[in-house]
Amino acid sequence: MRKLGCKPAVTRHNQPRLSGLRMMARKAPARLVRDHIDPAPLMLANDQIGDCTSVGIANHLRATASLAGYQIDVSTGDAVRFYSESTGYRPANAESDQGGIEVDVLGIAGRDGYHLDHGTYYPLWGTVDPQDRNALALVVAGMGCAYLGVQLAAADQAPGVWDTDRTGDNTPGSWGGHCLLLWDYTGLGDNDLVTLLTWGVRQKATWQWLHSRIMEAHGIIWPQMVLPSGFYPTGPDLDMLKADNAAFLMGNLWQVPVTS
Structure with a gap:
């Protein structure tokens, strides 16, 4: 069973953008x-x-x-707790399981922190143009991975590499909205x-599939965990x-719905 839970992309007032950073001017x-490397x-x-x-x-x-060569323990309870904190989900009420808006979820994480049993992490983040392939690749190279919102098609439910010509309905959104991470790439061509x-799991897809499904893209850094990368934002960035x-x-100011 696989569940979806990413609402349509929203732009908020003063939403952080990465386009003005020096790191984003590079190839x-x-x-x-x-x-x-196993991202686990x-x-x-x-x-x-x-x-x-x-x-x-x-x-x-x-x-x-x-x-960075180590791993962080995250429990299911940690993830469900923050889902509740950022969307109003209540385990006792199935109707409250309505998914989240990515920019609001990121904003709440930055304001209140993402709480784990061993500590709390506060992200810094910014948005990039989801159709700018160079920008997406720079985020992956410099910030570890890109935090994406995609509109999955019904055809994407079948196993195998995600591409745009699979058997079934390839209409973006015919399955629903989902949040996932872009981790690496074999090249920058469509195929x-x-x-x-x-x-x-690690799911393979083509760039052309990604550009047909993507609706938003964000870069995240964790000031508590600096990556040893020449693309990592430092100094003025x-x-x-x-x-x-x-x-x-x-x-x-987010008013997270409270559902009994």
């Missing part, structure tokens, strides 16, 4: 293959409830840690493969990201 690596994505109840927006953040933490982290996140939090 992305022609290929980025990480077969030798977890399901975290996304086979039972639509908590993918929370699971995406948790698995981003784990993927970032794996690039080159990307690796997506979702439902506890980091200062700008902090300022933009602070402005976003000041201008947006």
Whole structure:
């Protein structure tokens, strides 16, 4: 069983953007293959409830840690708790399982933190143009992976590599909205493969599939975990990201629905 839970992309006032960062003016690596590194994505109840927006953040933490040579423990309870905190989900009320809006989920994580049993992590984040392939690749190279919202087609339910000419209905959104991570890529051509982290596995897809399904894309960094990468935002880039996140939090007050 696989559940979906990403609502349509929304743009908020003062939403942080990565386009002004120096790191985004570079040309992305022609290929980025990480077969030798295990990002260890977890399901975290996304086979039972639509908590993918929370699971995406948790698995981003784990993927970032794996690039630095260690791992972070995340429990299903951690992911479900933040899903409740960021969307109003209540385990006792199935009707409250309505999914999340990515920018709001990221904003709440930045404001209140993503709580694990051993500590709390506060992300900084920014949005990129989802159709800018170089920008997506730069986010993966510099920030560990990209946090995406996609509109999955009914044809994507079948096993195998996701592409745009599969048997069945390939209409984006005919299955529903989902949050997942872009982890690596074999090249930057339409038919080159990307690796997506979702439902506890590494799912292969083509770039052309990704561009047909994607609706939003965000880069996340964790100030508590600095990656050893020449593309990682530092200095003025980091200062700008902090300022933009602070402005976003000041201008947006989330009232998470409370459902009995």
